[in-house]
Amino acid sequence: MLALRMQLTPAPNATRTIPAHKPARHAGTIAFRHSDVILVNTQIVSNADLQPPGLSPAFFLSGSRMRECSIFVDETGETGRDARQSEYFGVSLVFHEQDDAVLPLFDAYQETLANKHLPDIPLHTEPLLNGNGPYRSLPPSERQQLLRSFLLMVRKLPVSYVTFMYEKSDFRNRSTNSFDSPRLRSRLTRDIATYLQNHLLYFQQFDKIKRYYDNGQKLVVCALDDAIHDVISTEAIEARLASQVDYRLAQVADFICTVELTARKYRTSHQTQTDIRFFGSEKEFRKNYYRIVSRLQMPEA
Structure with missing residues (x-):
């Protein structure tokens, strides 16, 4: 459709x-x-x-009812001049069919926070883990409760996701010893396009696809738009500006992207003291977080 x-x-x-x-x-x-x-x-x-x-x-026979799919996007890692600040760059796409109700789960999450006397701060994992921004006044124990409460909501959501994670060292320009952003953009575009092509039958169910992203990095915007327009008709795509403050599912994308990044860091022994403080050992992280989140990964086509 x-x-x-x-x-x-x-x-x-x-x-x-x-x-x-x-x-x-x-x-x-x-x-x-x-x-x-x-x-x-x-x-x-x-x-x-x-x-x-x-x-x-099925387009000709499904009647006038519109089916829509939302894609919420979040990224982790810096590019350009700030590329050396992190070892990895990743992008998570969270898919939600708009016929599937999520508001009751959001309401239950807010009720859980109220019962635990925790603030309903729009989840943003980087400042939460490091105690910055709106989380500055919260002790680590309360920030851990916020993270765990969010996880318990995420595991029930009718969503699926895919994450593309890269080691920046693979995109270093040897002649200039600098980060090669155009090469990463090309790789990301190709990987997203291949993924969409492999799942084309799924996306063809929908009359419209809405892409939500805060446009935080131009590289991601260009890769997304190029890949989506290469595989799916432009008439079916609608791009919307979205932030964690405005959309709970944008917070979900942020959370999933962080969990996938943390899994990669544990796997390559690059975990930080902050990771260990919040998630424990690799075994504890995989049992208490990654095993739960990874169940939402969209199955291979």
């Missing part, structure tokens, strides 16, 4: 589209599944003759 929206104006003697829930009978002799043919002006024509390339046959 992604790709171009197509208007069909029936002729006065046109027959109706075959219902999706049962076979049709024409002149009492021929029965077809809806995936095989459509009846137009009493002539039998194939879907291939009617649909634009990449358009699902």
Whole structure:
């Protein structure tokens, strides 16, 4: 149902589209599944003759109900002049089908915070872990409770995700000994496009895809837009500016991106004292956090 929206104006003697829930009978002799043919002006024509390339046959038979998918984006790591401040660069995409209710889970999370006498601060994991910004006045024990409460909400959410994580050392320009941002952008674009292509049947279920991102890094914006537009029709995409303050699912993307980064750091023995203080040993982290979050990863196509 992604790709171009197509208007069909029936002729006065046109027959109706075959219902999706049962076979049709024409002149009492021929029965077809809806995936095989459509009846137009009493002539039998194939879907291939009617649909634009990449358009699902179900588009013509699903009625007027719009299906939408939201993609919430967050990144970790610096690029450009600040690239040396971190060893990794990662981008997480969190997918939510807008038919799936999330507000009751958000309400339950707020109730949990109120019962524990914890502030409902829009989750931003970097300042939370380091005690900066709005978390400056909170002791580590309360910040740990905030992180754990958020995890317990995330594990129940009807979302899925994918994370692309890179070691910056793989993108160093040897001649200038500097970080090669264009090469990382090219790699990220290719990886996202390949992922979308591999899951194209899933994304073709939707009439519209809304991409939410705070536009924090131009490299990510360009890679996302290039990849999405290469694979999915531009008419189906809507880009929206989003921050953790405005969208709870943007906070989810931030949280998942941090968990995936922490998993990579433990795996390569680059964990920090802050990681150990909040998550414990690698075994404890994997049991108490990563095992829970990684269950939400979108299955391989």
